[in-house]
Amino acid sequence: MEHYAGIDVSLIESSVCVVDAAGKVVREVKVASEPEAVVRYFNGLELSVCRIGLEAGPLSQWLRAGLVAVGREVVLLETRHASATVPPCANTISASRSFPMISSGLCFLAIPFLLRGQF
Numbered sequence: 001m002e003h004y005a006g007i008d009v010s011l012i013e014s015s016v017c018v019v020d021a022a023g024k025v026v027r028e029v030k031v032a033s034e035p036e037a038v039v040r041y042f043n044g045l046e047l048s049v050c051r052i053g054l055e056a057g058p059l060s061q062w063l064r065a066g067l068v069a070v071g072r073e074v075v076l077l078e079t080r081h082a083s084a085t086v087p088p089c090a091n092t093i094s095a096s097r098s099f100p101m102i103s104s105g106l107c108f109l110a111i112p113f114l115l116r117g118q119f
Helices: 035-044 060-069 079-085 102-116
Strands: 003-008 013-020 025-032 049-055 074-077
Touching: 013 035, 025 035, 035 060, 049 060, 060 074
Parallel strands: 003 049, 049 074
Antiparallel strands: 003 013, 013 025
16 A cells, blocks of 8 residues: 655654545654665655655755655645645644644545646
8 A cells, every 4th residue: 555644844843644545644753864774764764656746845955855855755745825824723632642633635636636646
């Protein structure tokens, strides 16, 4: 089964959300906002992630370059457009999780485009 990922980039740690083709969240983690850490996470993941949606921002080009260098397909999601289409509930903090769910919102936003490969 194909999987897709969304990354909410932050200065120190980035939130990574992996979903299946139906949009079901299968993994949510925080990783250091460094190319080596993000690449290491995806390389160690037992799931096949075919595309990664990365929030555009100050660190995005650096992270994207690291992922593309190891053969990952990465698309940039412009922050204002992404946040305008993410449901309000995606930005809330879940009682069972210790970090905001915006990465899930980015995944759900990106799924139709990632499935069609249209960015």
